[in-house]
Structures are given as structure tokens and as C-alpha cells.
Amino acid sequence: MSDQKHSMNFKFPQSMKKNSRPAPKSEDSEPIEVISWDRSLFQKNHSTPQDNDDSHPEEDKVVDFTEKVNVKKSGNEPFWDDGDRSKGPKLPPKNRKNKIQLSIPWPIVGAVMSAIVVGLGLGIVVFQFFLNDDTAYSEAAIPAQATVYTDVAFPSLHVDVVQGAAFTDMETAEKVVSETKEKGLPAVLIPGEETQYMFLGVANDQARGTELSVHYGEQGQETYVKTYTVEGGEVSxxxxxxxxxxxxxxxxYQFLNNVSSQFIVANERGSISEENIAQLNQSVEQLRDSRDRAFSQMNEQARERSLQYADTLFLAVKALNTYHESNENDALYQIQQQLLQMIVQYEDVLTIINEE
Structure with a gap:
């Protein structure tokens, strides 16, 4: 190990004796000189016949620490099958991960966005129908006239109803419905194949139907909310x-449904502006004037049931006008009674048409 060490020479000045006088300066005294090892400079300036002496380091005895560090690092790299740790081989093309390419179904996206826009539009229309002040409903909610469309079909009726009870005996069902009406509450019997159902109220969504159910429950009625649909049909x-x-x-129908259920649940005064009431009445008059022509192509039984449906609709609108003038809650229950009856009548009309 001694052969691998570098030698360093030091020269110190002579020590001074402790006396009262400072020591005279000596020309021979020199500051400390540190000489570091430089092999090339040493060989150039100190070449002697004794260059082969073991006291001086040989070129092959100099340790290269950089090479040792690189070897140590290479030992920590992953070992590949070709024995080279410095760089791993690339995977063959078939084993490489493919980039995920998404194919966006633009037609479906467009349809979804259109549905969202239409839904938001209808929501705004319903929201603007009314509130406690004279908040106007959207004019688009009620058609100005019974327009003849190019592609038409009988509309499907989707409502959430408050069911009061179910009966297997018709006589018992009719008795309970009659007693419920005597209490001032709306009630209608929906016939089924084996079971008859008593409906107490109608709403335009389940949340409103639940609130209406709670309202009737507070008056001692056992209630249950469910969605009820009368499927429309193609036009003959x-x-x-x-x-x-x-x-x-x-x-x-949907406008009257929304107004009456909201005002009943709120249990406080609700109002509609004079302008909106006038527009509603004008639309209803147009339906009244056009119904004979519209029903003229129906068979006698379907035409008779359709006329009954129209009369019931007009009675519901009349009850809304009464509420607008008097703010009596009984008028709201009358609207609900007519709307429930219209469910039965519309279902009868479609059944007759489908049997043709």
C-alpha cells in the first residue's frame, strides 16, 4: 500500500527563541510550501537515474476511481438476456402497448345533447308556469290552436298518481270512492281485470306526487305513489x-296538472296573471271550436268518448278560472277530479281506436 501513496514535502522556518527582541529576518526562511503530486510534472522536472525505483508510483499502479464507480453502477442495472446491463432491448412491435384510440360516436353525442337541451327547455317552461306571485308561464306550453301536424300520433300520457286503495269487489270500491268524494277530496276508480284502484291525485313527477301523497295522508288517507302511463298510438x-x-x-292537461298539484301542496294562495289566463282561455276556445271537425273521422263510439273527454277538459279549465277569481282550495280539488276522470276517458278512446 505504501507504493501507491503520494509523497508531500513540507519546509518550515526556523523556530524563534522567546526574547524581548524580535528575531532578525533571515533570507533563508520561506513560507510553508505544499507540493501536490502530479505524476507527469514530476517525471518531467525530476527525472533521475532512479526512475525505476519502487519509491515512485508506476503508471499501472494508479487507481482509476471513475472506472470503479461505473462498474458499480452497471451492477445495479437490470440484466438482459444479451448480457448487457447498460441498455435494455426494445420489445418487438407485436408486444408493445398500443395507444388507445377512442372512436367518438358523434351521432349519439348529438342526440344526447339535443335531449338535454329539450329537457332543460321543458323544465324552464314548467318552472315559469307559476309561483305565489303573478309569475307567467311560457306561452309555448299552451298551443295557440289545434294545429294539424305532418307526422302526428295520439300522445302518450305519463303521470304520477296518488293511489288510495285497491279493491277486488266492485261494490265496495264504488262505496269507498263515493265516501271519499263526500269528504271533498278527488277520487276516481280505475278498473282493472281483477282489481280496481282508487286514485286520489295526479302530479307531473314523482317528487310532486310524493308531496301530494303526504298532503292526503295528513287528512287520514292511506296513499301510495306510482307512475301511470296511457300509451298513445299510431294514427289510422x-x-x-x-x-x-x-x-x-x-x-x-299537463299545465292544469302542474298548477293544481303545486297549489294544493303549497297550501297557500297562488295566482296566475290576467294575461296568461286570457291566453289559456283562448287556446281552450280554439279546441272547443275545432273538436267537431277533428272527431268527424272517428267511429261513433270513439267520437262520443272524445266529446266527453273534451267536456271534462273544459270543466277543469273553468275550475282554474274559479280559483283565479276566488282562491278557494275546493276549486283545486275540482281540477284534480277532472284530470283523474280524463285518464279513464282517454284510455277508453285509445282502446276503441285500437280495436278498429
């Missing part, structure tokens, strides 16, 4: 006018 030859009339009537 000559039935375009009738389908168009029912489409306009359905818009008014």
Missing part, C-alpha cells in the same frame, strides 16, 4: 285531425 287513415287535437289538449 283520416285520424290526423283527432291526433293533432289530442296533442294540443295534452299540453293543456
Amino acid at each position: 287513415v283520416g285520424g290526423e285531425d283527432a291526433a293533432s287535437w289530442y296533442t294540443s289538449a295534452n299540453a293543456i
